[in-house]
Amino acid sequence: MVQRQYPAYRLPLESDNLPDDIRVNREQGGSGCLGVAVGRYRGGKASDYALLLYSRASDDKALLVVASQNGSQWRIELLRDWGALRGVLYVESARPGKYGRTEKPEAPPGEPGELSRFTSKVPGILSGRVESSGVAYFFTGKHWVHVWVSD
Numbered sequence: 001m002v003q004r005q006y007p008a009y010r011l012p013l014e015s016d017n018l019p020d021d022i023r024v025n026r027e028q029g030g031s032g033c034l035g036v037a038v039g040r041y042r043g044g045k046a047s048d049y050a051l052l053l054y055s056r057a058s059d060d061k062a063l064l065v066v067a068s069q070n071g072s073q074w075r076i077e078l079l080r081d082w083g084a085l086r087g088v089l090y091v092e093s094a095r096p097g098k099y100g101r102t103e104k105p106e107a108p109p110g111e112p113g114e115l116s117r118f119t120s121k122v123p124g125i126l127s128g129r130v131e132s133s134g135v136a137y138f139f140t141g142k143h144w145v146h147v148w149v150s151d
Helices: 019-027
Strands: 036-039 048-055 061-070 073-084 089-094 097-100 117-120 124-129 133-139 144-150
Touching: 036 089, 036 124, 048 089, 048 124, 061 124, 073 124, 073 144, 089 133, 097 144, 117 133, 117 144
Parallel strands: none
Antiparallel strands: 036 048, 048 061, 061 073, 089 124, 097 117, 124 133, 133 144
């Protein structure tokens, strides 16, 4: 379903990331594939899938999407167009809790859906550059919000 909605992109592969990043992910209990995370991000009974999709073209463009199943229907939502960052991106689950912007917390949010801080009762999605900045995404029950955080 994801590939039907985004035909110019493909699903992630473990080999999309650097060997050292894959090794560290495995040492920390991960699967080695930094392009997929699974959780109940929308707060429902079914699992949701956060995916980094990579351009099939020669460029290195990447999208972050979340796929959620509702009965026999799938909902695919674009959370971020990462642009040309393939090979250095990750996605993982974020625990419920309090999140606050770590860089320039006094500056007002600058993107649609961006907040300076957010407290979530359900898991979220954390995505960004390995060992760098990241964005924590949370579903409020109506829409997605995000907070810029550091790794």
